[in-house]
Amino acid sequence: MNVQDSQLSAFRAEAREWLDKNFPKSLAHRGDEYFDIAPRYPEGEDWAAWRKAMCSKGWGTPTWPTEYGGGGLTRQQTLILRDELEKIGGFIPLTGIAVSMFGPTLLEYGTAEQKQRHIPPICRGETIWCQGYSEPGAGSDLASLKTRAEDIGDNFLVNGQKIWTSGSMHAHWCFCLVRTDTSHKHEGISFLLIDMKSPGVEVRPITLISGKQSFAEVFFTDVKVPKENLVGGLREGWTIAKRLMQFEREGIGARRMTVGELRPLDEVAREYIGTDAEGRIADLDLRARIVRHQMWERAHRLTVARVADEAKTGPSEATSVLKNAASHALQTRGEMLTEIMGFQGIGWDGDDYTQTEKDSMKQMLQNKAHSIYGGTYEVQANIISKRILGMLDHQ
């Protein structure tokens, strides 16, 4: 055993011991309840204790530097931590936009003061952030955004409207793309941090087809934003925005279904549809499609792992397909659950359906957004064909 290996096995022993002492057994395998884009953490003593323990240790954000409240772990140590967590049904108790997208970006582009101010509360699970990118007229063509930030001395004066802003109803802060220069498209964009409590910020929730209200319109009317809240230089916002979208897509590309029926489809199908004399799911067409779906999911997982492995030596070209492959898996699963549950799978309300059945329907509807947010399916396909495959537009 070389030095590095022995250090890692010492870390594993330490992690195991610490987790054994601190992870509440009552939460085993319940990490999925934790996931939401806008984290509103489950209530209860054990949940709070677990969050507190992990955050004090910095392991809520294991790879982030210790000076800002992170765990300061290396990649390999983090893998070991995750491995040990998995063994006991544990999970990292922080999630959401701040942890997966904004934090990593600010750590790369923020000033020391900005990091000191914003990262520690994220590590403690205290602040919720929202992403103010999309506007009514700027979706796939994000760079055409119009929200203006005007220089008025110590402050910027922000006017405009964002839309589809997930979690903005609960958010403390918004990282926002604003136009500080109208003479350039991409180069006229800046990256601004806006306190959601500022006068002039108005949030109007939007109901989704799933019945959820997970996003909103955000209106800015003469909102004063201190200049120190500008990240990067003036007009450097697009570069930062793109880096953040990389983190976003990686996160989305690896995401699993976390609401509704979570069991493997074959198990659900056996229950709802039954089996024939030989134990086969009593719908041969469905059975074959379940197999295909499971194979796709498996291959997608393998690709996520391969991408992580290849990333050690440089960016992997397979990264570009993760998000669309994940959308396909997630949406196929949602549709198949509806089909399998049949008349029990099309319930919206009431006691005639179990909570899991109703959640599965709503999740089927909600996850249609997976191929829309974070760059649509078509935008991803454009990126693959143009940037990876070099298939340029006909001129």
Next chain:
Amino acid sequence: MAVLTEEQTMLRDGAQDWVTDRAPVSAFRKLRDSGAGTMDPALWKEIAEMGWAGIVVPEEHGGSDFGLTGMGLVLEEMGKQLVASPLFISGLVAATAFRQMGSAAQQGEWLPRIADGSAIVTLAVDEGNRHDTARTALTAEASGSGYVLNGTKTMVIDGMDADAMLVLARTSGAPGHSAGLTLLIVPTDAAGIERHGLATVDRRGHAKVTFSGVQVGPDAVLGEVGGAHAPLEKVLDVARVGLAAEMLGMCQQAFDTTLAYLKTRVQFNTILAQFQALQHRMADLFMEMQLVRSAVEHAVREIDAGGDGAEEAAILAKAMASDFANKMTRQMIQLHGGIGMTDQYDAGFYIKRSRLLEMTFGNAAQHCERWARMRGY
């Protein structure tokens, strides 16, 4: 589009005008938001006054005898705007059941009332998670000269608004067997019936109905005791084609709305319709929709012709329309982007309604299975 006779053209144009004027999808939205019920009785009255509830009813019973060809045209127009009405279940399915399985006396009693809309009659066949008439467990036991019914039915279409139900019951044999099934007409106010509305995702009127010792007379039986399976399948095939026509209309509207959106939404300084990826997506959807239309129009003709081709045609229409409706409603959302995901936009109504229609009276996979069995492989 099939070449229509003058009468059929008038019927279709009339339906189109009435639907866009009186019952556009915004009317359904209002109904849903008010929580006042699953259909608007005033609209049903208008539908009946126009004679649509009697389209498949013979003239001697007060109908116009335009057949499924006529009814299909109206259902397609209604499908476009998601009109909530019992026209499908009462005017098409129950009327067809009486026509094909009822005695002269039963026809004389029920068909005129179905045709003028004064009675809403539904069909209570399903019990489990998916459509499968052979699995019927609800029992009808001989008692005196009549029968006593015990059991539960689910997904009874417009069950809360119905005045009577055609109930599929087991008079002999065990669940799983197609022999021993009997169809009976039962008024919904009979003693021992309990109904409650199901809050399904499409917010339309489906009910769960429990039968506890419900007594009916010997004249309640349609057709032969124990022999309902084969004739009812024929009625159900008519229903399936009706559903396919509704889905076709729904898809046509989803397609048209999406196409219009792509022609107006600007990104990257151009309308979205300029992007070849989207042009091809729409071309593919258009292609599939043409195939579905052919299948539906063919099925309508075969059913009206009454020949041997009806079963295969019904399977084809229901399976293809279900698959396409699933795809078209997904693409409607996808191609609209964020706005397609919002409740205030109509795309959600289409996908929700579609998922129900896809599985009503058998989903695509079940009909593929039937197709294979029919051909002996």
